[in-house]
Amino acid sequence: MVVKTLPEFPVKKGEPAYKLWLFEPGQKVEMPLVFNLRQLAETRRPALLPGHRLCAGCAAPIVVKLASFAFRGPTIVVTATGCLEVSTTIFPYTSWAVPWIHNAFENAAATASGIAAAVEAMKKTGRLPYEHVDVVVFAGDGGTFDIGFQALSGAAERGHDFLYILYDNEAYMNTGIQRSGGTPKYAWTTTSPVGSVLPGKMENKKPIAEIMVAHRIPYVATATPAHWMDFMKKVRKGIEVKGPAFIHALSSCDRGWRHDTALTLEVTRRAVDTCYFPLWEWTPETGYVLTDRSLAIARNPKLKQPIEKYLELQGRFRHLLKPENKHLVKELQELVDAAWEELLRKASNAPR
Amino acid sequence: MTVNGDEAVAYAVKQSLVDVVAAYPITPQTIIVEKFSEFVADGEVKTEFVPVESEHSAMSACVGAAAAGARAFTATSSQGLALMVEILYIASALRLPIVMAVVNRALSAPINIHNDHSDAYLMRDSGWIQLFAENVQEAYDTTIQAFKIAEDERVLLPVAVNLDGFFLSHTLENIYMLPDEVVHEFLGGYRKVSKVKVDYFDEEVPLALNPARPLSFGNLDLYDYYFEHKVQQVEAMKSVPEVVREVNEEWFKLTGRRYGDGILDPFEVEDADVVLVGMGSGVGTMRSVVRRLRKEGLKVGLVKLRMFRPFPFKEVVEVLKNAKVVAVMEKGVSPGSYGPLFLEVNTALYDLKSRPALVNYVYGLGGRDLVPDLVEGMIRGLFKELEKGVFEPKLRYLGVRE
Ligand SMILES: Cc1ncc(C[n+]2csc(CCOP(=O)(O)OP(=O)(O)O)c2C)c(N)n1
Ligand code: SF4
Numbered sequence A: 001m002v003v004k005t006l007p008e009f010p011v012k013k014g015e016p017a018y019k020l021w022l023f024e025p026g027q028k029v030e031m032p033l034v035f036n037l038r039q040l041a042e043t044r045r046p047a048l049l050p051g052h053r054l055c056a057g058c059a060a061p062i063v064v065k066l067a068s069f070a071f072r073g074p075t076i077v078v079t080a081t082g083c084l085e086v087s088t089t090i091f092p093y094t095s096w097a098v099p100w101i102h103n104a105f106e107n108a109a110a111t112a113s114g115i116a117a118a119v120e121a122m123k124k125t126g127r128l129p130y131e132h133v134d135v136v137v138f139a140g141d142g143g144t145f146d147i148g149f150q151a152l153s154g155a156a157e158r159g160h161d162f163l164y165i166l167y168d169n170e171a172y173m174n175t176g177i178q179r180s181g182g183t184p185k186y187a188w189t190t191t192s193p194v195g196s197v198l199p200g201k202m203e204n205k206k207p208i209a210e211i212m213v214a215h216r217i218p219y220v221a222t223a224t225p226a227h228w229m230d231f232m233k234k235v236r237k238g239i240e241v242k243g244p245a246f247i248h249a250l251s252s253c254d255r256g257w258r259h260d261t262a263l264t265l266e267v268t269r270r271a272v273d274t275c276y277f278p279l280w281e282w283t284p285e286t287g288y289v290l291t292d293r294s295l296a297i298a299r300n301p302k303l304k305q306p307i308e309k310y311l312e313l314q315g316r317f318r319h320l321l322k323p324e325n326k327h328l329v330k331e332l333q334e335l336v337d338a339a340w341e342e343l344l345r346k347a348s349n350a351p352r
Numbered sequence B: 001m002t003v004n005g006d007e008a009v010a011y012a013v014k015q016s017l018v019d020v021v022a023a024y025p026i027t028p029q030t031i032i033v034e035k036f037s038e039f040v041a042d043g044e045v046k047t048e049f050v051p052v053e054s055e056h057s058a059m060s061a062c063v064g065a066a067a068a069g070a071r072a073f074t075a076t077s078s079q080g081l082a083l084m085v086e087i088l089y090i091a092s093a094l095r096l097p098i099v100m101a102v103v104n105r106a107l108s109a110p111i112n113i114h115n116d117h118s119d120a121y122l123m124r125d126s127g128w129i130q131l132f133a134e135n136v137q138e139a140y141d142t143t144i145q146a147f148k149i150a151e152d153e154r155v156l157l158p159v160a161v162n163l164d165g166f167f168l169s170h171t172l173e174n175i176y177m178l179p180d181e182v183v184h185e186f187l188g189g190y191r192k193v194s195k196v197k198v199d200y201f202d203e204e205v206p207l208a209l210n211p212a213r214p215l216s217f218g219n220l221d222l223y224d225y226y227f228e229h230k231v232q233q234v235e236a237m238k239s240v241p242e243v244v245r246e247v248n249e250e251w252f253k254l255t256g257r258r259y260g261d262g263i264l265d266p267f268e269v270e271d272a273d274v275v276l277v278g279m280g281s282g283v284g285t286m287r288s289v290v291r292r293l294r295k296e297g298l299k300v301g302l303v304k305l306r307m308f309r310p311f312p313f314k315e316v317v318e319v320l321k322n323a324k325v326v327a328v329m330e331k332g333v334s335p336g337s338y339g340p341l342f343l344e345v346n347t348a349l350y351d352l353k354s355r356p357a358l359v360n361y362v363y364g365l366g367g368r369d370l371v372p373d374l375v376e377g378m379i380r381g382l383f384k385e386l387e388k389g390v391f392e393p394k395l396r397y398l399g400v401r402e
Helices: A037-043 A060-069 A083-088 A108-124 A142-146 A149-158 A208-214 A228-240 A261-273 A292-299 A315-321 A323-346 B005-015 B030-041 B055-067 B078-093 B118-122 B136-151 B180-187 B226-238 B240-255 B282-295 B313-320 B340-350 B372-388
Strands: A075-079 A100-102 A134-139 A163-168 A219-223 A245-250 A280-283 A287-290 B020-022 B048-050 B072-076 B099-104 B129-132 B159-164 B195-197 B204-206 B264-267 B274-278 B300-305 B307-309 B325-330 B357-363 B395-398
Touching: A060 A083, A060 A134, A060 A163, A060 A228, A075 A083, A075 A108, A108 A134, A108 A149, A108 A163, A108 B020, A108 B048, A108 B055, A142 A149, A142 A163, A149 B055, A163 A228, A208 A219, A208 A245, A219 A228, A228 A245, A228 A292, A261 A292, A287 A292, A287 A323, A315 A323, B005 B030, B005 B099, B005 B136, B005 B159, B005 B180, B020 B055, B030 B048, B048 B055, B055 B072, B055 B078, B072 B078, B078 B118, B078 B226, B099 B118, B099 B136, B129 B136, B129 B240, B136 B159, B136 B180, B136 B240, B180 B240, B226 B240, B240 B307, B264 B313, B274 B282, B274 B313, B274 B372, B282 B300, B282 B372, B300 B313, B313 B340, B325 B340, B325 B372, B340 B357, B357 B372, B372 B395
Parallel strands: A075 A100, A075 A134, A134 A163, A163 A245, A219 A245, B020 B048, B020 B072, B072 B099, B099 B159, B129 B159, B274 B300, B274 B325, B325 B357, B357 B395
Antiparallel strands: A219 A280, A280 A287, B129 B307, B195 B204, B264 B300
C-alpha cells in the first residue's frame, strides 16, 4: 500500500502525541498505513499510551502499539484477562486511548461477538454515526488456546466481524508462568518444571493458527512484533475483511522466557529465522502464503538457522543445551523441519 | 391472544426494540428463543440474534452489546444460569441494563427439567434485580417493564424476570398484549445511553464504548477502590423499589393492570392471623385456597412477593407485622440452613418488638405439584398450632414422601 497524503488524524502539529482517540460522529476516518518509521512517529498515536505497568522488555505492548498503528478507526478494543489487561487498566488509570472493555478471562471472543452484533444492530436501525466501527480483541495464549477456545471457535463459526489478535507468550504469565496449550515442547514453566525425570513440558504446542484456518474464516495470519511492517499489513487486512480474522502474534515475555530485557525483539526474530515460528497468511482465496522473512528463507534455504539459535537466548530452554539433552534438541529440530517442509508444500508462493 | 409463558416473553422482547438477543437453548426456556428466531427469520424484528455456543457466551455477548450501547436480552434456566454465574456478577458491576428471562428449573443433580427456584436463588447475590411472575400475563408485562426499570438512570442494573418452568412457560393462557407502538412509547424508543461525568472530559459523556468519547470498562480495581465500587453498586439497588413502583403505576395507567405496588401484593392480610408468603406461580394456588378458607371465616392471608432482589425489607415488615404466624412458602432449599426466602423474611421481622412466629415450608422441588388440599391442610394445621403457641420444627416439607 502506498501512502499518498497524510491524514489530519490522529496527530496534529503542536499537539502532544499521547491523547485519546476522538472520532466525532459523522467524521470519515480511514487512516492509511504508514511504513516509514519517522512518519509513523510523527503522525500516529498508539492506542496504548505510556505509563502502563507491563514489565520492561515485554513484547505485549509492542504488539498492541504496532497493531494500533494499523487501525483505520474508529475502533473498540476488547482484552481478555491476563498481563496486558491487568497492567494497563489499574483503576483510576487506563492506558487505552480507544474505547476498551475487559469482561472476563475466557470470553473475549463472545464479548466481541456482542459488540459486533450491537454495531450491526445500530447500523441497521440508522443509529451508528460512523461508516464502520472495528472491533479488535487482544488475548493471551491461555485465554485463546485453552479456556477461551470455546468462545473463539463459536464466534468464528458464527462469522462476527472482528479481528482477534493472540499475543502468544506461550504460558500463563499473569498467574506466574504456568504451562498452557501454547507452551512449546520441553519448555520450562512452573507447572512443567525441569526435574530429574521430566525435561519441561512433555506435550506439543497446539497448532492454534491452523485450527483457525480449519474454521475457514476470511483471514488468518502469523506475525511477530519484530517483523513490524508485515504485522501492520496483516492487522489492516484482518480489519478490512468482513467477518472474523485471526492473527497469531508471537510475543516474548522476558520474565517467563528468561531472557535479557533487551532481547525481546531479537528472540522473536530468531523464532522466524529458525523456522520455529514461520510467517504466513491464509485466506480462502489464496490458501497459505509465506510472507516477509519466511518467504526469503523459502527462496534461499541457506538463511534458515538451526533451532539452537532460538533456544540459546532463553533460560526456559537452558536445560536442553546440556550435553545429555542433545537428543531432545535433535527431536525439536526434526519437529521444526517437518512443520516447515509441510508449510512449504502448502504455501502457494513457495518456490518449487 | 392465547400464548404460553415463553411465547409471551418472546412477544414482549419483540415489541421492546431489543438490539441484540444472544441465547443458548435449555428446557424450559427454549421456546422463547425458538419463537424469537421465527421473528428474525420472518424479518419481523431488526434485532441481531446471536445463537451462541454456550450460556457463558450468551451473557458475555450481552455484556459486550450492552456496553456498546445496545439493548440486550437473553433467556435461560437452571444449568444455563449456573454456567453464566461468573458473568452475572460482571454484568451488574459494570452497571449494564441487560434483561434476562429466567425460566425457573431445578438444578442438577439429579438432573430434572421441572420447576423450582433453586436457579433463581443461585444468582441471589450477583447484583441483579430479581422479579417473579405469577402467571403468563405478568410474565409478558414484567418483561417489558424490566427494560424500563433496568435503563432508568437511577438504577442501571440488570433485571432477571423469573417465570416458573412448565407451570408458566408451557401453559397456554389468554393474555392482553399492547400494540407495538404503545410499547415503543412506554420504553421511549430505542435504548438511550446514560451520560456520566468523567475527569478527563469537560462535558458529560455517554456511558458506553463510544469512539467519540472513549472510556475503559472492566478495569483492574485493587483494594484502594474495589470496596467503594461495590458499595456504589449496593447504593444503586436502593433506588430500585421506587422505580419499580413508578413503572407499575405507569403500566396501570396504560393497561389497567398492576401487581400490588409492584413489589409485593397482599391478599386478605389486614386482619389475618396466619399469613403465607410466596413467589411465582404457586401463589395462584395459594390464593384460591385462602379465598376458600376465608369464606369459612378463617383469618388467613397471603403476600405475593414480586421482587426478591433488592429484598423489600420495609414493605415486608409493614405487611406482616400484625400476623401471628407467617408461613414462608418456597421452592428451594439451602442444605444445612433454612430456605433463602425464609432467611430474608426472618431477617426483616427480627427488629419488631413483638414478631410473628415463622415457619418455612419447602414445596414443589423438581416440579412437584402444589395441590390445593395440601395447602389447605397446612393452613388448618397452623391454626391448631396457633392455639398451642408452639411451632416445631421450623423447616417443613410440603408434599414429600417420608
Ligand atoms: C475463570 C478464570 N480462571 C482463572 C483465572 C486466573 N487467571 C487470570 S489471568 C490468567 C493467565 C492468563 O494467561 P494468558 O492468557 O496466557 O495471558 P498472559 O497473562 O500470559 O498475558 C489466569 C489463569 C481467571 N481470571 N479466570
Ligand atoms: S510477565 Fe511477561 S507477559 Fe507479563 S508483563 Fe511481564 S514480560 Fe509481559
